[in-house]
Amino acid sequence: MELQLVNERRRGPYAAKRLSEFAARCRRGGLAVTPQRLAIIKALLGSGEHPRADAIFAAVRIQHPHISLATVHRTLETLCDIGEARKVTTLHDSARYDGNMIPHHHVVCVKCRRIRDIEIPRLDRILAGQSELGEFTVLGSSLEIQALCEDCAAKRANRTRKPRR
Amino acid sequence: MELQLVNERRRGPYAAKRLSEFAARCRRGGLAVTPQRLAIIKALLGSGEHPRADAIFAAVRIQHPHISLATVHRTLETLCDIGEARKVTTLHDSARYDGNMIPHHHVVCVKCRRIRDIEIPRLDRILAGQSELGEFTVLGSSLEIQALCEDCAAKRANRTRKPRR
DNA sequence: AACCAGATGATAATTATTATCACCTAGGTG
DNA sequence: CACCTAGGTGATAATAATTATCATCTGGTT
Numbered sequence: 001m002e003l004q005l006v007n008e009r010r011r012g013p014y015a016a017k018r019l020s021e022f023a024a025r026c027r028r029g030g031l032a033v034t035p036q037r038l039a040i041i042k043a044l045l046g047s048g049e050h051p052r053a054d055a056i057f058a059a060v061r062i063q064h065p066h067i068s069l070a071t072v073h074r075t076l077e078t079l080c081d082i083g084e085a086r087k088v089t090t091l092h093d094s095a096r097y098d099g100n101m102i103p104h105h106h107v108v109c110v111k112c113r114r115i116r117d118i119e120i121p122r123l124d125r126i127l128a129g130q131s132e133l134g135e136f137t138v139l140g141s142s143l144e145i146q147a148l149c150e151d152c153a154a155k156r157a158n159r160t161r162k163p164r165r
Numbered sequence: 166m167e168l169q170l171v172n173e174r175r176r177g178p179y180a181a182k183r184l185s186e187f188a189a190r191c192r193r194g195g196l197a198v199t200p201q202r203l204a205i206i207k208a209l210l211g212s213g214e215h216p217r218a219d220a221i222f223a224a225v226r227i228q229h230p231h232i233s234l235a236t237v238h239r240t241l242e243t244l245c246d247i248g249e250a251r252k253v254t255t256l257h258d259s260a261r262y263d264g265n266m267i268p269h270h271h272v273v274c275v276k277c278r279r280i281r282d283i284e285i286p287r288l289d290r291i292l293a294g295q296s297e298l299g300e301f302t303v304l305g306s307s308l309e310i311q312a313l314c315e316d317c318a319a320k321r322a323n324r325t326r327k328p329r330r
Numbered sequence: 331a332a333c334c335a336g337a338t339g340a341t342a343a344t345t346a347t348t349a350t351c352a353c354c355t356a357g358g359t360g
Numbered sequence: 361c362a363c364c365t366a367g368g369t370g371a372t373a374a375t376a377a378t379t380a381t382c383a384t385c386t387g388g389t390t
Binding site for chain 4: 197201232233234239258259
């Protein structure tokens with residue numbers, strides 16, 4: 001079997017480990033360890049639901065009634081920046097459409113958001129053979145590769161070479 | 166080579182073919198063939214940029230100065246419904262986060278938007294070996310499988326069995 | 331204990347998308 | 361070919377997620 005649902009049981013120990021390392025990882029990323037950040041990462045690691053910002057907000061509010069929704073949004077983005085979380089969806093701020101209905105996938109520049117089509121015949125073959133996945137009936141799929149395009153890589157290199165100070 | 170950028174040259178003939186079949190496909194989908202819809206699919210097929218609604222709006226406006234932005238949004242969604250276009254991003258109306266940083270992918274129910282993690286070790290192996298892709302430097306990737314969960318499939322079956330009339 | 335860069339809370343601003351509704355038109359019907 | 365009507369459109373308001381702003385607060389270092 002090529003595709004399989006992830007075993008949920010592994011989540012507990014994994015979350016505990018991640019949580020115990022969190023303070024150290026914040027400091028490594030140059031971030032202060034605040035009660036809000038702890039509460040947010042805890043809520044995120046404790047959820048298998050791929051929650052939205054407002055769900056995290058609701059969960060965290062129980063212990064931190066004064067926390068602001070803006071803080072939750074900001075913190076989740078920050079966590080993604082230091083590699084403590086990832087966004088399941090949308091690298092883009094608005095929907096993008098594609099008229100090409102031939103099966104294909106996408107590379108997206110995370111900086112300028114340019115998109116190029118790519119083909120991965122072997123992946124399409126794997127997916128074509130899989131119409132059921134646990135309790136799900138497969139309808140379609142799309143692979144998105146996050147990348148840096150030439151132009152943006154060049155710009156970034158310039159900035160790295162001579163950081164303003 | 167497992168992954169490769171799609172050759173752009175193929176787009177012209179492909180677009181011409183799709184365009185010539187468009188009216189028939191609309192009727193098959195029970196849709197009227199309006200000048201607006203024609204203009205929008207034409208703009209979409211003519212673009213390799215995976216455009217946003219507002220870009221399509223700008224393009225179409227040149228020939229149809231009175232078209233409404235709402236029509237463009239509506240039409241693009243309609244085109245997706247009848248399989249004439251697809252959304253490159255965001256099945257969701259808001260961002261969703263994941264605390265699990267172990268490489269994995271997602272199945273999403275297109276109805277209730279429930280998400281489950283899946284593992285595809287073979288895909289991860291393909292991707293791990295690919296740090297360059299044409300002019301792009303690969304940073305990460307995520308596969309999203311669109312599906313229908315058990316519950317939503319059951320609900321849909323009920324509706325299909327007894328369509329109200 | 332004091333300091334301050336960075337974090338937070340409160341709120342306003344922004345922006346993509348959807349809803350509403352009066353009017354219009356594609357495409358069948360007599 | 362003129363007419364009819366379900367469905368489509370334009371204009372605009374409403375909604376809702378996210379981001380910006382800014383005064384205040386605090387983690388962590390001195």
